[in-house]
Amino acid sequence: MSESLDEFRARARAYIRQHIPEGVDSYTMGSDSDEEELEDVARSRELQRLLHDGGLTGILVPEQYGGQGLTAAHSEVLNEEMAGRRHPFRLQVPTMTPCMTVILEFGTEEQKKKHIPAILRGDEIWMQMLSEPGGGSDVAGAQTRADRDGDEWVLNGSKIWTTGAWWADWALCLARTNWDVPKHRGLSVFMVPFDAEGVEMHRIELLNGSKEFCQEFLTDVHIPDSCRIGDVDDGWTVGRRWMFYERSFGSSPHTLRPAGGTMATFGELYDLAHEAGRADDTQARELVGEARALALAMGQLAERIPAAVTSGRMNDQAASVIRLMGCRVGRRLSTIRWELLGSMAGAWTDDDDDLGRWAEAFLSRQVSEIGGGTTEMARNVVSERVLGLPRERTPDQGVPFRDVPMGPPSR
Numbered sequence: 001m002s003e004s005l006d007e008f009r010a011r012a013r014a015y016i017r018q019h020i021p022e023g024v025d026s027y028t029m030g031s032d033s034d035e036e037e038l039e040d041v042a043r044s045r046e047l048q049r050l051l052h053d054g055g056l057t058g059i060l061v062p063e064q065y066g067g068q069g070l071t072a073a074h075s076e077v078l079n080e081e082m083a084g085r086r087h088p089f090r091l092q093v094p095t096m097t098p099c100m101t102v103i104l105e106f107g108t109e110e111q112k113k114k115h116i117p118a119i120l121r122g123d124e125i126w127m128q129m130l131s132e133p134g135g136g137s138d139v140a141g142a143q144t145r146a147d148r149d150g151d152e153w154v155l156n157g158s159k160i161w162t163t164g165a166w167w168a169d170w171a172l173c174l175a176r177t178n179w180d181v182p183k184h185r186g187l188s189v190f191m192v193p194f195d196a197e198g199v200e201m202h203r204i205e206l207l208n209g210s211k212e213f214c215q216e217f218l219t220d221v222h223i224p225d226s227c228r229i230g231d232v233d234d235g236w237t238v239g240r241r242w243m244f245y246e247r248s249f250g251s252s253p254h255t256l257r258p259a260g261g262t263m264a265t266f267g268e269l270y271d272l273a274h275e276a277g278r279a280d281d282t283q284a285r286e287l288v289g290e291a292r293a294l295a296l297a298m299g300q301l302a303e304r305i306p307a308a309v310t311s312g313r314m315n316d317q318a319a320s321v322i323r324l325m326g327c328r329v330g331r332r333l334s335t336i337r338w339e340l341l342g343s344m345a346g347a348w349t350d351d352d353d354d355l356g357r358w359a360e361a362f363l364s365r366q367v368s369e370i371g372g373g374t375t376e377m378a379r380n381v382v383s384e385r386v387l388g389l390p391r392e393r394t395p396d397q398g399v400p401f402r403d404v405p406m407g408p409p410s411r
């Protein structure tokens with residue numbers, strides 16, 4: 001018999017109180033030193049292992065793959081019980097969602113038994129190899145090639161903007177396996193270990209000093225056919241679900257998100273208004289109210305759309321609505337914090353921990369509108385695939401990929 005929500009809550013609470021330290025984790029692409037970043041990764045793996053040993057990982061994952069075989073409601077309970085506790089944030093996105101969810105949906109029995117328990121134990125961290133130097137928006141236009149060689153595939157090409165690849169173990173990789181059919185019909189998905197021979201990784205330094213992004217050069221990388229996910233040339237079937245999971249990661253029951261986000265935003269902003277001496281200022285109060293309304297609306301949307309997709313009332317492309325709204329809300333919240341702080345946000349020192357954090361968040365507020373697919377692309381998907389407006393004409397429609405005019409492969 002399945003564990004009731006009350007029984008699960010009691011078990012989770014007892015274990016978390018005894019084993020999981022208090023504290024708050026959030027993922028920012030900061031300028032931590034490599035040593036600090038690797039320590040963070042190791043801490044995330046340890047926390048994941050602790051949760052795993054307490055039977056608190058893979059809440060929705062079937063038991064035969066090391067999970068608990070429970071429900072999204074149990075996952076919500078876990079999020080509530082984890083409020084105010086450290087959590088393995090570096091293993092959530094993209095390891096749990098979308099990578100693990102893709103393996104769960106499309107992997108063979110052998111693939112699931114090998115990788116899912118390892119992911120749940122914190123032994124495998126996964127990344128996504130989608131974007132290429134030639135462009136990331138046109139995901140289906142991938143030029144990284146995979147050629148069949150007996151029981152193996154030989155991968156050649158380059159992927160870029162792979163966040164955190166340098167401290168990760170595996171990646172899902174979209175590659176072209178057939179050049180004689182239109183672009184969406186000649187792709188396949190592979191699981192690639194980062195330590196495979198022929199994978200050369202370069203780190204890209206951003207203006208703020210972060211070296212989180214990587215570019216991988218794949219030269220004659222041999223991958224066994226047992227690492228292919230889904231059918232040959234049918235990678236777009238996998239890819240569409242992959243994008244769905246990626247766009248709705250914020251509401252995925254597979255992703256641990258300790259509760260308190262919405263209220264914390266409200267509380268945080270209220271504290272910021274105080275800190276800036278503006279708690280009684282009408283304009284500041286309106287800003288805090290606006291933030292509260294946006295966070296509530298976002299929370300509702302993040303519940304309603306996945307429910308509509310699950311029940312078949314909306315197609316899975318509707319995840320782009322969440323993505324679009326999430327980006328707009330995130331951007332506005334950063335701006336509201338900035339506006340609340342006024343001149344205090346214009347200059348800060350290393351001692352002003354919070355102020356520096358909010359000012360940097362404001363400066364990099366566009367990041368979320370690019371990572372995971374740009375908001376322009378999300379608008380295209382919403383208009384064409386959700387609202388049913390006419391499709392944009394593209395010169396590569398129905399054309400064998402090898403005949404599509406393109407520049408030399410960028411390396």
Ligand SMILES: Cc1cc2nc3c(=O)[nH]c(=O)nc-3n(C[C@H](O)[C@H](O)[C@H](O)COP(=O)(O)OP(=O)(O)OC[C@H]3O[C@@H](n4cnc5c(N)ncnc54)[C@H](O)[C@@H]3O)c2cc1C
Nearest residue numbers: 128129130131135136137161162163370371372373374376
């Ligand atoms: C924080 C962050 C993390 C990331 N992590 C990863 C990762 O782990 N793995 C990975 O593979 N990639 C990752 N990316 C890359 C990201 O997916 C791409 O940057 C994104 O898809 C856009 O691709 P691009 O940068 O090549 O821009 P392009 O595709 O060259 O687009 C340039 C501009 O043109 C617009 N545009 C392009 N086509 C259209 C169209 N048809 N209609 C309207 N506008 C259009 C775009 O919206 C954009 O504004 C990450 C990016 C960021 C910022």
